[in-house]
Amino acid sequence: xxxxxxxxxxxxIRNLPSRVGSSSVIVVGIAGVVAVLVGLLxxxxxxxxxxxxxxxxxxxxxxxxxxxxxxxxxxxxxxxAIIKAMPEVELGSGETYVVAAIKKxxxxxxxxxxxxxxxQTAFDIRDEVQIVxxxxxxxxxxxxxxxxxxxxxxxxxxxxxxxxxxxxxxQVVGHxxxxxxxxxxxxxxxxxxxxxxxxxxxxxxxxxxxxxxxAEARSLDRKLQDDPRFDLxxxxxxxxxxxxxxxxxxxxNGFGLSVGIIMAIGAIFAALNTMYSAVSTRTVEIATLRAxxxxxxxxxxxxxxxxxxxxxxxxxxxxxxxxxxxxxYSASTLNQASFSxxxxxxxxxxxxxxxxxxxxxxxxxxxxxxxxIRAARLPITTALRGE
Amino acid sequence: MTAAVxxxxxxxxxxxxxxxxxxxxxxxxxxxxxxxLALMGPSGSGKTTLLNLIGGLDHPTGGEIEVEGQSxxxxxxxxxxxxxxxxxxxxxxxxxxxxxxxAQRNVELPLLLTKLSRKQRQANAETALEIVGLADRARHKPxxxxxxxxxxxxxxxxxxxxxxxxxxxxxxxxxxxxxADEILELLQMLNADHGKTIIMVTHDPRAADHAKRTLHMDKxxxxxxxxxx
Numbered sequence: 001x002x003x004x005x006x007x008x009x010x011x012x013i014r015n016l017p018s019r020v021g022s023s024s025v026i027v028v029g030i031a032g033v034v035a036v037l038v039g040l041l042x043x044x045x046x047x048x049x050x051x052x053x054x055x056x057x058x059x060x061x062x063x064x065x066x067x068x069x070x071x072x073x074x075x076x077x078x079x080x081a082i083i084k085a086m087p088e089v090e091l092g093s094g095e096t097y098v099v100a101a102i103k104k105x106x107x108x109x110x111x112x113x114x115x116x117x118x119x120q121t122a123f124d125i126r127d128e129v130q131i132v133x134x135x136x137x138x139x140x141x142x143x144x145x146x147x148x149x150x151x152x153x154x155x156x157x158x159x160x161x162x163x164x165x166x167x168x169x170x171q172v173v174g175h176x177x178x179x180x181x182x183x184x185x186x187x188x189x190x191x192x193x194x195x196x197x198x199x200x201x202x203x204x205x206x207x208x209x210x211x212x213x214x215a216e217a218r219s220l221d222r223k224l225q226d227d228p229r230f231d232l233x234x235x236x237x238x239x240x241x242x243x244x245x246x247x248x249x250x251x252x253n254g255f256g257l258s259v260g261i262i263m264a265i266g267a268i269f270a271a272l273n274t275m276y277s278a279v280s281t282r283t284v285e286i287a288t289l290r291a292x293x294x295x296x297x298x299x300x301x302x303x304x305x306x307x308x309x310x311x312x313x314x315x316x317x318x319x320x321x322x323x324x325x326x327x328x329y330s331a332s333t334l335n336q337a338s339f340s341x342x343x344x345x346x347x348x349x350x351x352x353x354x355x356x357x358x359x360x361x362x363x364x365x366x367x368x369x370x371x372x373i374r375a376a377r378l379p380i381t382t383a384l385r386g387e
Numbered sequence: 388m389t390a391a392v393x394x395x396x397x398x399x400x401x402x403x404x405x406x407x408x409x410x411x412x413x414x415x416x417x418x419x420x421x422x423x424l425a426l427m428g429p430s431g432s433g434k435t436t437l438l439n440l441i442g443g444l445d446h447p448t449g450g451e452i453e454v455e456g457q458s459x460x461x462x463x464x465x466x467x468x469x470x471x472x473x474x475x476x477x478x479x480x481x482x483x484x485x486x487x488x489x490a491q492r493n494v495e496l497p498l499l500l501t502k503l504s505r506k507q508r509q510a511n512a513e514t515a516l517e518i519v520g521l522a523d524r525a526r527h528k529p530x531x532x533x534x535x536x537x538x539x540x541x542x543x544x545x546x547x548x549x550x551x552x553x554x555x556x557x558x559x560x561x562x563x564x565x566x567a568d569e570i571l572e573l574l575q576m577l578n579a580d581h582g583k584t585i586i587m588v589t590h591d592p593r594a595a596d597h598a599k600r601t602l603h604m605d606k607x608x609x610x611x612x613x614x615x616x
Contacts, residue, residue, distance in 0.1 A: 003499050014487040288483040291444055292544075293472025293500050295465060381439050384479070 004294055008302035012282075013309060019278060023310055026274045029267040030314030030363050031321070034356040036263055038322045038348060040256030041355070044249045046347040050182045055237035059125060060217035062207040062224070065233045068243065070097040073205040079230060080207055088211055088220040093122040094204035096194050100165045100187070103155045113150055114186040115165065117194025117204070125210045129183065134159040134174030139190045142197070145174040147184035157187075166197050180345065182241075214238070264363060271367025275307050279371040286375050287383030296376035303375055307368025308361060315360025322356075323348045391455060391552055391584040392418040392441050398449030399436050410436045412607040413450070420551065423578040423585045425595035428604035434588045435556055437604070441586060442554040443471045455552060472500040476545030476583075480557035482537040484529040490516060490540045491525040497548040515543035518581075519573060535566035542573060546583065553577065555587040559594050571597040 016023050062083065064073040075094060084092040096117035101110040120139065123129055137143035144163065151157045162169040170189065178184045191204060211217045214236040221234035279286070286299055327348035397414040400407050411433045418424055426434040439445045440452055443459050446467075452459050455474045462470065476497075477483075484493045494512040503511065516522045519539040529537050538558060545553050555574065559567035575597055577583045587598060595601045603611045 007496070007499050011485060011487055284481075284483060285485055288479070288485070289496070290468065291442075291471065291477050291483075292497050293468045295468055380444050381436075384444075384483070 004298040005301045008298050009305045012302050012306045022274045022277050026271045026310040027314040029270040030311050030360050031318035033260060033263040033267045034315045034318030034360055035322045037256060037260035037359060038319055038352050038356040039326055041352055042326055042346045042348040044252035045349055046345045048245045048249045049347055055241035057214050057236060057238055058210055059237040060209050060211055060234050061237060061240050062232050062234050065231050070206050075204045075207055077202040083207060088216040089209045091121050091125050091210040093119040093125055093208050094191055095206050095208055096191055096200060097205045098198050105153055105155050113154060115194060116186050116188050117191040118188055119191050125208055128179035129176050131174045131176050137173055137189055140193060142168050142170045142193060143173045144170045144187050144189040145176050146172055147186050148175050148177050149184035150187060151175050168197055267363050268366050271307060271363055272370060275368050275371035279303060279375045283383045284386045287380050290380050299376045300372040303372035304368040308364040311360045311364025315357045319353045319356040389420055390417050391420045393453040396450035397447050397452055400448045410607050414609060420584055421582055423599040425598035425601040426588045426604060427595055427601055432604040433607040434604045438554050438556055438586060438588050442475050442477060443467045472497060474550050474552060476550045476553040478541055478545050478555040478558045480560040482541045484537055484540055486529050489526050489528050490521060493540055494543045494547050496544060511547055515547040519543045534562050535569060538570050552584045557589055558587060
């Protein structure tokens, strides 16, 4: 049986060059499905990774009770001082989270960029933040440092240039990386200077703290909830970024799958059409083999194998192209919680590639099955006449 | 001599929509081992249908058919396929060779259904090609061979598994006169020297002259008396 299957399958595959045109319909169709699907989902994975990667279990954010955005808080210097003195808090940095409209590189369109005012302790709390060119900003001066993703996507953010925000010109004194997280899409400056520029007095919007772990963060949360001096909540960073990412990744995933399914239906018809025509051009050959005594199973398996071979070829082509073009491709999208741009890299992961190839296999099976069954069921005497 | 083929009251009716089309009506026929029989008759007379039933390519709708001692009437498609591979060699008008395989591989095809080793398969295919006089064309693909040579390869494929019965449907229908004569002489040689029972459907009286005897069919019946009373 195996030698029958192998021989007929090899024969079909050897026959492919004579059917390049019709075979390429399957290959290109399935390549398109896999490319679009993997491409769109890699966006979701990259976005998710950018937000979730920013969260660490030993860090927490303190923000106004009931809000989901860092923009909405109001914490006085006194409140921050009390919290910093609490035993759960190892380090604390008051942070002001505002946005500034800056022109996107190569366009005339302004987009909002996060400007984050931080205390110097912010660099100890977020040890992934590293200055990669220039230097850090000095407290009290109108100096800013720019994340590398923001520097690449917006105009006028090279080291040494001046950025007009409100009524001041801010000097860009350095660029920083933050382990590929969304922070790389932000601009950072001194908390007090940012507050005064944006006329916020000493009020920060949130506070970032380092704690021993998520349990301490929750304990602090309960303490602040019970304290009438505060209208605040504490969220471990991991939780905070996960909730920020959830809505958007669900949207992208939903969109990606919908487009993928619609294209897949088209690809199935293309595959069916191609395989029916492949089978019909070989009706006499298949009938001859059956007349000689070859069974139906080798015929079905060989047609299916050919369809799967073409589908996998298409799947690999689509997945490979997306991997070459999109993996690591930087993009940005609006974070609805803050109306700012979140920079992220498309992440064409091995899981996504595997999923893309699985779709290709599935399409190959559906596209090959019915023509294969038809080839095996056609009466031999009819098929020998080429009907 | 024992009979290679026995048909008793053999019937075949096709159903087209709601209509029943009788193609064979009550065929009684006996063909002995080692016979070379030509079946002639006008188009639609049922000769190819009879050949297909004898070759086990189709099921009768009535009567009995026994070929090489095996009653084919109640056999499943799977059993029939296995029986064909062991007992019948097929020769078609348009050769039905697989274009991507060379002559040697085409001839080897029926042996894939046996337990022979690859080496043995190759040796048997070479022998079959030698018998038909095409040993030097073993590596050529069908497209590189003339019509006559392709039919010789098809004959080698039909005899490689050493069946006792060979069924031929218009084997010279696509060939010029001289080439047709060569093919018919080859069939005569297989019948005389190798003891093959050959049943050949043909329109051509000159082709039929190469057979030991000729039966005529018309409207689904044998019009020349067969061997069965």
